[in-house]
Amino acid sequence: MQINITGHHLDITESIREAVNNKLGKMQQHFPNISSLNVILTVEKKQQIAEVRTHFLGQDFTAKASADDLYKAIGDMASKLTGLMQRKKEKVKSHSHQRPDQLEDSAEGEDLSESEEAFI
Numbered sequence: 001m002q003i004n005i006t007g008h009h010l011d012i013t014e015s016i017r018e019a020v021n022n023k024l025g026k027m028q029q030h031f032p033n034i035s036s037l038n039v040i041l042t043v044e045k046k047q048q049i050a051e052v053r054t055h056f057l058g059q060d061f062t063a064k065a066s067a068d069d070l071y072k073a074i075g076d077m078a079s080k081l082t083g084l085m086q087r088k089k090e091k092v093k094s095h096s097h098q099r100p101d102q103l104e105d106s107a108e109g110e111d112l113s114e115s116e117e118a119f120i
Helices: 014-025 070-094 100-119
Strands: 002-008 036-044 047-056 059-067
Touching: 002 014, 014 036, 014 070, 036 070, 047 070, 059 070
Parallel strands: 002 036
Antiparallel strands: 036 047, 047 059
8 A cells, every 4th residue: 555645834844644554544345446545735724734645436535634733633533544444345345235046045935935825
C-alpha cells in the first residue's frame, strides 16, 4: 500500500511521516484491497487539519479531522477512515445472496411437501 503525504503550510518531518505510517499502515491488514492513501496535512492559524482520501470497493472515501495537535488530528482521521471503510465492508458482506443451486434445492423440498399433502 502506498501512502502519499502532502503538507500545506508545513514541512513534513520524519516524525510526522512515521506517525502517519503507524496509524494508516495498520489499515492494510484490515482492508487488503486498498492500493493507495493520499494524506493532506494542513496548518491554518492554530488549527491542525489532517485529511485522507482513498478508493475502496468501488467508492471514494474521505476522512477529515482537526485538532490543536497534529498528531491527535492524524489519529482522529485514521479512526474516522477506519469506521467509514468498516461500514462499507459490512454493508457489502450483508448483501450476499444464496447460490442458485441452494435455491433450487429448497424449492424442490417445498414441492415435495405440497405433493405429499395432496395425497393425504
